Amino acid sequence: MQSSSKLRGLLVITLLPALLLYSFFVIIPIFWSSYYGFFEWSGLGDATFIGFQNYLEVVQSPIFWRSFKNNLIIVGASVLGQVPIALGLALLLRKSNMFQRFVRSAVFLPMVISTVVVGLIWGYIFDPELGVINAVLRSVGLESWTRAWLADPEVNMYAVAVPIIWNYIGPYLIIFIAAIQNIPGEIEEAALLDGATGWRKLVYIILPNMWGTIKVVIILCISGSLKAFDQVFVMTGGGPAQSTEILATYMYNNTFLVYRYGFGSAISTMIIILSLILILISQVLMRRKD
Amino acid sequence: MGSLLKKVSFNGFMLAIGLLMIIPFVFMISASLKAPADVFINPLNIIPDEIFTFNYETLFNHEYYFKWYWNSIRVVVLTVIFRGVFVTMAAYAFARLEFKGKELLFLLLLSAMMIPQDTTIVARFLLYGVMGLNNTQWAIILPATFDVFFIFLLRQFFMGIPKDLSEAAIIDGASHFGIYFRIMIPLSVPVLITMTLFTFIWTWNDFVNPFIFISDIEKQLVTVGLEYFQLEAGQNYALQMAGSCLIVLIPMALFAFLQKYFIEGITMTGVKG
Amino acid sequence: MKKLLAMMFVLLLALAACGGDGDNEEAASGDSEKVKLSIWHNFAGDDLRARSVRDMIAQFQEDNPEIEVDEQAIPVDGYRQRISTVAAADELPDIFLTYAGSFTDEFHKSDLIQPITPLFDDNPEWKDSFLKGALDPYNYDGELYSAPVAMSATSFMYYNKQLFEENNVEVPKTWDEFISVIDTFNSKGITPLAMGNKAPWVAQSTTFGAIADRVTGTEWFMNAVNEDGASFTDPVFIDALNHFKELVEHDAYPEGANSMDNTQAEQYFAQGKAAMMINGSWTISSLSASVSEDVLKNIGITTVPAIEDGKGAGNTITGGPGGGYLLSSKTEGAAKDAALDLIYTLSNEEAQNTIAESNSMVMYDLELDQETVNPLFYEAFNLVKSAEFAPVYDLHLTSAGGEAVNNGLQEIMLGGDVEKVAQDIEKAQAANK
Structure with missing residues (x-):
């Protein structure tokens, strides 16, 4: 069909830019930072090679595993929060009238706001004395439920997860709406003729047709929430007493507050490894259902 | 009657959800109209006793604010364009060209999607130093021109375009470039709009990258610029809120205008894994 | 479609050409005799002290047209991190603000800074007016590396x-x-x-x-x-x-x-x-x-x-003594003379006075004018001088x-x-x- 040299030329033109960017901005930094993980380095002056010590310290650090657990809480909250909410809203917002478009936009809106502002606003909402949540609880007589939401280690990780969920429902909602509109009209009509309406239609027709999309969204959701950093960083900085530390803030704090570049790099490498493992597991689990 | 009631309660419910999502914005606007010291007094006091426009006056007279704003626009537009070109080409190659190791390469690229970018920030800083990118806006633009998620989406979409269409074109003597420009690109306009919107919003709100890689105040982007609004020990939250209100305007307007294409775009790619 | 693409292309060119990053300084520097001097500090805010410090630097630039000062004001929250990152990449500016203590120790240990002792030798009266212990944190083996411009x-x-x-x-x-x-x-x-x-x-x-x-x-x-x-x-x-x-x-x-x-x-x-x-x-x-x-x-x-x-x-x-300006060990020749000049301008008696009048503590023996400063500050400054x-x-x-x-x-x-x-x-x- 086409000569091989011409194909090679085409490949170079189409793929080379992407591959170059990929290696420079993704691959090389990964290897570079895992290499720094073998050094004791304060960022200034000379680095000393110390073998696997940093990596060992990471694996043995209880804070690292606590951070990992906190990351899993965010992943869990995102998957269990964002996906059902987005799916539910998508089922309700299938029409495209003015009103529904307004609600859709409202749900999408949080995405356009910068994280610094997200952090500050939710700081307001969670404030123990002035905050909306405690004010509401007090007004309905649930005084005993009021808390310092971001300071109390028993609840603060869940409190931090709420703005993250809120922040990113929008894009998933849009993906789901698109998927529903993609369900061929004949199927729905056939279902109607069979008398399938309401819940039955939902369970037997709509959801099975969307399973593929739901899977993709779950994967996106997992990888997205593994990357969570900004929100936690601005709301708590990982504190108090490292109770809301997640992997990325743990890495950041060790690198930029404690100036342990080597140790921070070792954490980075571990984060990458853990992320890949998690994604792999979720891929395998979902593939089996096919 | 019953159906009317149902409809009203349904709409009421949806409205409530919409409002719930918007409440934080109300706080933002409200705080931007308060004096710095009043920001923390009572957030529930949504409409300040005295509307304080001083924050906006400060913004409009600020030496750098609109410079930052323009920088952001430029960086975002360049990113969108470069990304558009590189991503569509790569997606085309993965969808339509046959070569050895294609699947493996694609998987390799996909795995990049799972890696939190922030983790390699120090290594990237050193690398950019070598490449002479530090303290230039290219340090923000270039890395962002590559995005696996959209290569993935577009490849899906391109693969969905019936081969007959393009094969007919080849018989007609059209080259791959012809197919790419005359068939693929025109067909994928809504998908490209979707990509544009997402790219726009992500780059627009990017904080960590400009914060680390750009040091000159006049080259800074507007999100990081807000950090310059501070008092001797702490932030000037009221001014930051006012700055944020203006920052949100552009992506909001874009979303409002493009919403229709946007849903169409995602519908077309038929995200199905 | 073609039209759209063409338009995008033109737009792209226009944007790329539009100053790129304003990085054309080197190409444009026909007058190479100009001494270039970079200074980084964290007086980025709108508070009184930050503005006075920036004014001092602007004044210095005006008084010395033969020197080209490249000033970067970096927000406090990211300052240490930014400085450490550029230090790691060996791209420190000529002059930069430091904090007394372990932060400065690191620079000294790594030979990234050089002493400014000559400034003190030339201005003994200035040296003697610092409060007791003010210079200690910047004294390494008898050489002085900075003069504090703040009291913490x-x-x-x-x-x-x-x-x-x-x-x-x-x-x-x-x-x-x-x-x-x-x-x-x-x-x-x-x-x-x-x-x-x-x-x-x-x-x-x-x-x-x-x-x-x-x-x-x-x-x-x-x-x-x-x-x-x-x-x-x-x-x-x-x-x-x-x-x-x-x-x-x-x-x-x-x-x-x-x-x-x-x-x-x-x-x-x-x-x-x-x-x-x-x-x-x-x-x-x-x-x-x-x-x-x-x-x-x-x-x-x-x-x-x-x-x-x-x-x-x-x-x-x-x-104790707060931050002061450090001089990079790489700054030599005419740039070094200019740098010493600028450091002195930002830390001399006049500068200390200006900083104090913006209600901010200094490690320098001043008689504050009770009328010009805020009463709370006046009280606090005297409390500190006696404690x-x-x-x-x-x-x-x-x-x-x-x-x-x-x-x-x-x-x-x-x-x-x-x-x-x-x-x-x-x-x-x-x-x-």
Whole structure:
């Protein structure tokens, strides 16, 4: 069909830019930072090679595993929060009238706001004395439920997860709406003729047709929430007493507050490894259902 | 009657959800109209006793604010364009060209999607130093021109375009470039709009990258610029809120205008894994 | 479609051409005789002091047209990180602001800076006007590397005069009085102490350092820092931590102090929601910029109460010399002369005076004009000139040790175990010395 040299030329033109960017901005930094993980380095002056010590310290650090657990809480909250909410809203917002478009936009809106502002606003909402949540609880007589939401280690990780969920429902909602509109009209009509309406239609027709999309969204959701950093960083900085530390803030704090570049790099490498493992597991689990 | 009631309660419910999502914005606007010291007094006091426009006056007279704003626009537009070109080409190659190791390469690229970018920030800083990118806006633009998620989406979409269409074109003597420009690109306009919107919003709100890689105040982007609004020990939250209100305007307007294409775009790619 | 593509292409070219990054300086530098000088500092805000410092630099540029000053004002929050990152990449500016203590030590250890001793030799009168001990942190083997342009005084006790009067309470002078005052305010439903410890250095820098110095004495702390015959697991340090725990157990702090921002805590105190607040000198400038004169007049200032059975002095204020400008070891020749000039301009008597008049503390012997400065500042400056300094913990500990103290105090505020906190601090300090 086409000569091989011409194909090679085409490949170079189409793929080379992407591959170059990929290696420079993704691959090389990964290897570079895992290499720094073998050094004791304060960022200034000379680095000393110390073998696997940093990596060992990471694996043995209880804070690292606590951070990992906190990351899993965010992943869990995102998957269990964002996906059902987005799916539910998508089922309700299938029409495209003015009103529904307004609600859709409202749900999408949080995405356009910068994280610094997200952090500050939710700081307001969670404030123990002035905050909306405690004010509401007090007004309905649930005084005993009021808390310092971001300071109390028993609840603060869940409190931090709420703005993250809120922040990113929008894009998933849009993906789901698109998927529903993609369900061929004949199927729905056939279902109607069979008398399938309401819940039955939902369970037997709509959801099975969307399973593929739901899977993709779950994967996106997992990888997205593994990357969570900004929100936690601005709301708590990982504190108090490292109770809301997640992997990325743990890495950041060790690198930029404690100036342990080597140790921070070792954490980075571990984060990458853990992320890949998690994604792999979720891929395998979902593939089996096919 | 019953159906009317149902409809009203349904709409009421949806409205409530919409409002719930918007409440934080109300706080933002409200705080931007308060004096710095009043920001923390009572957030529930949504409409300040005295509307304080001083924050906006400060913004409009600020030496750098609109410079930052323009920088952001430029960086975002360049990113969108470069990304558009590189991503569509790569997606085309993965969808339509046959070569050895294609699947493996694609998987390799996909795995990049799972890696939190922030983790390699120090290594990237050193690398950019070598490449002479530090303290230039290219340090923000270039890395962002590559995005696996959209290569993935577009490849899906391109693969969905019936081969007959393009094969007919080849018989007609059209080259791959012809197919790419005359068939693929025109067909994928809504998908490209979707990509544009997402790219726009992500780059627009990017904080960590400009914060680390750009040091000159006049080259800074507007999100990081807000950090310059501070008092001797702490932030000037009221001014930051006012700055944020203006920052949100552009992506909001874009979303409002493009919403229709946007849903169409995602519908077309038929995200199905 | 083609038209659209063509348009995009033109737009792309236009944007790319449009200054790129304004990086064309090198190409345009036809007049190569101009001396180039880069300076980085963190006076990026809109407060009085930040503006005065930027004005001084602008004035210097105007007075010296043959020098091209490239000035970068970087927001405080990211300053240390930015400087460390460029230092790692070996791209330090000619002059940069530093903080006294371990931060500067690192630069010295790595040979990244050079002495500015000649400046002091040429201006002996200036050198002698610095307050006692002001130059010590910048003295390495007899060479001076910087002149402080700030004083960090981190532990004043601010109190609300009206609340004390209304409740018939005396300002506490001793620890026992302090605890009983806390109980009294609590019984009246008034928060005793405001604190915003979201950024966890606050409790350490403002409150704990002063308490610990009163309990352990300064000498013990310096030995512990150097792991020299003293350790953070010593009973005397446990005792210091227990004093802090006592405050927590008496509910001195509002619920959620650990998620409150320092600025927020200052406003909380200014609004009369808390009777007292232990905070640094920066509080004066941020309050005087944000609250009314009446509110300011109602605020009193004193030292943290003495601890009678402690080993340290009872009236110390944690603090000491603050930041100053460092000169990069790579700056040579004409650039070095210009750099020394600029450093002097930013640290000489006139500069110190300007900074003090913007309600910010300096380590320089000045007679303040009571009319021009804010009364609270006047009171505080005189308080400092008469009191002894105690070390600020995180300026002397390693950064890992400092982090351990910060996190440990938060843990204690959450009900954590004092002994375990002490062990963590010792471990972090010993490991990363």
